[in-house]
Amino acid sequence: MVRTVRLAVIPGDGIGPEVVAQALAALEAATAGTEVEFEQTPFSLGAARYLETGDVLTDADLDAIKSHDAILLGAVGGTPGDPRLTGANIERGLLLKLRFELDHYVNLRPTVLYPGVASPLANPGDVDFVVVREGTEGPYVGNGGAIRVGTPAEVANEVSVNTAYGVERVVRYAFAQARVRRQRLTLVHKTNVLVFAGSLWKRQVDAVAAEYPDVSVDYLHVDAATIFLVTDPARFDVIVTDNLFGDILTDLAGAISGGIGLAASGNINPDGRFPSMFEPVHGSAPDIAGKGIADPTAAIGSVALLLRHLGETDAATRVERAIADDLAERGDARRSTAEIGEAIAARIAAASVTVPAT
Numbered sequence: 001m002v003r004t005v006r007l008a009v010i011p012g013d014g015i016g017p018e019v020v021a022q023a024l025a026a027l028e029a030a031t032a033g034t035e036v037e038f039e040q041t042p043f044s045l046g047a048a049r050y051l052e053t054g055d056v057l058t059d060a061d062l063d064a065i066k067s068h069d070a071i072l073l074g075a076v077g078g079t080p081g082d083p084r085l086t087g088a089n090i091e092r093g094l095l096l097k098l099r100f101e102l103d104h105y106v107n108l109r110p111t112v113l114y115p116g117v118a119s120p121l122a123n124p125g126d127v128d129f130v131v132v133r134e135g136t137e138g139p140y141v142g143n144g145g146a147i148r149v150g151t152p153a154e155v156a157n158e159v160s161v162n163t164a165y166g167v168e169r170v171v172r173y174a175f176a177q178a179r180v181r182r183q184r185l186t187l188v189h190k191t192n193v194l195v196f197a198g199s200l201w202k203r204q205v206d207a208v209a210a211e212y213p214d215v216s217v218d219y220l221h222v223d224a225a226t227i228f229l230v231t232d233p234a235r236f237d238v239i240v241t242d243n244l245f246g247d248i249l250t251d252l253a254g255a256i257s258g259g260i261g262l263a264a265s266g267n268i269n270p271d272g273r274f275p276s277m278f279e280p281v282h283g284s285a286p287d288i289a290g291k292g293i294a295d296p297t298a299a300i301g302s303v304a305l306l307l308r309h310l311g312e313t314d315a316a317t318r319v320e321r322a323i324a325d326d327l328a329e330r331g332d333a334r335r336s337t338a339e340i341g342e343a344i345a346a347r348i349a350a351a352s353v354t355v356p357a358t
């Protein structure tokens, strides 16, 4: 029987639509002739839509998105500093609102240095780790304010929210990941200075660790973690951390493993109450938008994460292998967004489909 998956597609701004087009081609190649089909609904959301209509994300948009099984997103946000976007806050009003409303408490960001991919590090070693970034709390929740704005006496606060409930559930997810990977978990925080939040994170990790005697637990302050990501990234297996630290560390993780254009991610609602959302780690890259040179690999990798999340393991594996094979042969050749996307889609299509037993 054919399984129909309802997919909300949000291409977004800048290079978002360019990389999403290639991601959808990969999805089509991976599912053609299989027992799963994707019924796509495009959503025109982002800075461009705001400039046209004044809307960022309406309740109707949100309800419609919620009725889907999964979401594929390109990237949202205009050129930093664009005065026409002042006050719109597309990132908070759209991207973060989706993550919060859909309870994407796990922001899953795998980092693999594939064979053939050049790293800026001299001796990167075997880089294969996953960052489990908390996705619904931290300083991104909008708990802040400012007084005496625009005066020399201005005070601006941005409070980091950390709840026992929120920290425990993401820590549990991270331990479960570590158990099926290489049984190593590193908590990254800044417990020496952020003592209240740090203490909560540390205690939650210690408590859950008691249930996972097979997982070895390590702790690093976030500043030291940036050192080890550059000097010894192979030491990491699963990193669990808060929303802000995870955001920053995963751009660095992308940079050491071949570039941000390769870094995929999933915003997961593990309970399955809401659709999970898959997107590249990168943003809308206004500096290269419209030139046809954005690397679509991260968006295609996000399709692999989406397929794996949906249990479509055969299709997911074919996408992952096609990416790895393309990267192995890519070398220094500069290819366009479409050339990379077409090459990966062709590899996916060429790989044999395992027909499920009837």
Ligand SMILES: NC(=O)C1=CN([C@@H]2O[C@H](COP(=O)(O)OP(=O)(O)OC[C@H]3O[C@@H](n4cnc5c(N)ncnc54)[C@H](O)[C@@H]3O)[C@@H](O)[C@H]2O)C=CC1
Pocket (backbone or CB within 6 Å): 015, 019, 074, 075, 076, 077, 078, 079, 080, 091, 095, 260, 261, 262, 279, 280, 281, 282, 283, 284, 285, 286, 287, 288, 293, 294, 295, 296, 298
């Ligand atoms: N998930 C999302 O939708 C995100 C949105 N943003 C938004 O995107 C806009 C631009 O933000 P930036 O800080 O410049 O970050 P960015 O990730 O868009 O770009 C940083 C650098 O990486 C390069 N880059 C990004 N993706 C690439 C790709 N696929 N191939 C090759 N090069 C790539 C860009 O050209 C730029 O030099 C802002 O409005 C920001 O708020 C930023 C991060 C995430």
Ligand SMILES: CC(C)CC(=O)C(=O)O
Pocket (backbone or CB within 6 Å): 091, 092, 095, 096, 247, 281
């Ligand atoms: C634009 C931010 C809200 C998000 C971001 O940079 C990220 O999730 O990596």
Ligand SMILES: [Mg+2]
Pocket (backbone or CB within 6 Å): 247, 248, 251, 281
């Ligand atoms: Mg980021």
